[in-house]
Amino acid sequence: MLGHAEKINPRTQQLMGEKYRFKGLLTDQGWVNDAQVRLDSQGTILSIAQGEKEGEYINGYALPGFQNSHSHAFQYAMAGLAEMHVPTQRNDDFWSWRKSMYEIALSISPDQLENIATMLYAEMLRHGYTAVAEFHYLHHDSQGKRYSQLSEMGERLVRAASRAGIHITLIPMFYQKGGFGKEANEGQRRFLSQNLDSYHLLLASSQHMVNQYSHAQLATGIHSLRAVSPDTVMRYCQEMDTSRPFHIHIAEQLQEVTDCLAYHGQRPVEWLLNHCTPNQQFHLVHATHLTPSETQRMAKSQVHAVLCPSTEGNLGDGLFPFAAYKEHGGRWSIGTDSHVGLNPLEELRILDYGQRTHTHSRETFVTLENGNSGLLALSQAWRSGKRAMGSSDEQFFQVGAPLDAVIMDAQSPLIACTHLDQLCNTFVYSSDASNILGTITHGEWQVKEGRHLKQEEITQNFIQSMQTLNIRRA
DSSP states (O other): OOOOBSSSSSHHHHHHTTTEEEEEETTTTEEOOOOOOOOTTSBBEEEEEESSSSSSEEEEEEOEEEEEEEEOOGGGGTOSSOOOOOOOOOOOOOHHHHHHHHHHHTTTHHHHHHHHHHHHHHHHHHTTTEEEEEEEEESSSSSOOOOTTHHHHHHHHHHHHHHTTTTEEEEEOOOOSTTTTTTOOGGGGTTOOHHHHHHHHHHHHHHHHTBBBEEEEEEEEEEEEEGOOOOHHHHHHHHHTTTTTTEESSSEEEEHHHHHHHHHHOHHHHHHHHSSOOOOOEEEEESSSSSSSHHHHHTTOOEEEEEHHHEEEEETOOOOOHHHHHHHTTTEEEEOOOOSSSOHHHHHHHHHHHHHHHHSOOSSSOOSSSSOOHHHHHHHHHHHHHHHHHHHSSSTTOOOOOOOOEEEEETSSHHHHHGGHHHHHHHHOOOGGEEEEEEEEEEEEEETTTTEEHHHHHHHHHHHHHHTTSSSSS
């Protein structure tokens, strides 16, 4: 599995010259039938050939592994627990949900976080994700005091990814305030960096830690405009390392837009576009509530939207103006955010169907050049997702890149009788995790026949941590 960079992978010798043969492999030029992929000792693709007879044969179709561009791992502990509503009250919304989330955030220990995240990442792999961008702000201990190693909690997430076998981009979040013009409250005490210098210390500690692990990267970000003072946001944008991805929550909730207007006299995305210089390294998470002008400017600035349809639906956020954003060339990826949903195919469907009910059109992903909805959805989510991770990969399964793949079972009933031209549509619109044969990262199986290779150990540790945490029992 993934581990410390200086450690020798126990399977290194086995990986020397290893070959896989797939019934089909999706490339940018279309499907390659009977595709042989040859790897080096690190699981990096050396060549892709057709019709060769050597290697492990897999009766499945290889898709590039899904990229999960937005995750709060600790929130997996509360997935499904926020649906007990008081019938006589009609004010259960994002903000009341957030209070419950803060209570859990104050309770989780480093060991518990690692075990929860390992279980979550194993489940992501089971559903076809091979990389995750972890939007991390649980920095300090339960009293709000720094750990002796500033990146202690971040390292637990990286270790969890290593144990599960998923690529991780850790994004330590800059979190300073409790709202627009408000000081932070006690519920936010684990999140806070006093100023930009303190945040840079956290980043430096995180970078040093990430350097000790293979298949882990570092990105940067500001939790939201409401969580950092405006002068500090502007200074940050002026001084930021433009070689790294930058992530930020923005314009998710109507109340957030209202508060921003009252404080700044401008809407969140409007203010960011006016006071920073967004570029293709910017990943704006949610951006649900946009004016036509904001939508056009956001798309033209080459930033990426990060859409989390299952969470946005669960929290009642609203619908992103996808049609207008696409019209102006906007780019987007998907994330699972609070993890009420973990299936990338479902995220794409929810995104599409929400737009269809709003626009009364069935052409959400379609362009003038291409009418293949499933292929377009997979392609756009993957490419922007790669950017969110800090990768410059532009082509599926390119030579020199690691073999990261989700394998769809060629014997599943609908898949078995479907022409290649319709495969991607069948995957996106009529498949689920039961149709996944397995998931490979860096040339190694992590999930086979619906089970993670370390399922028992990971599950046992998770259940023990959850029983100690005791939030899922009456």
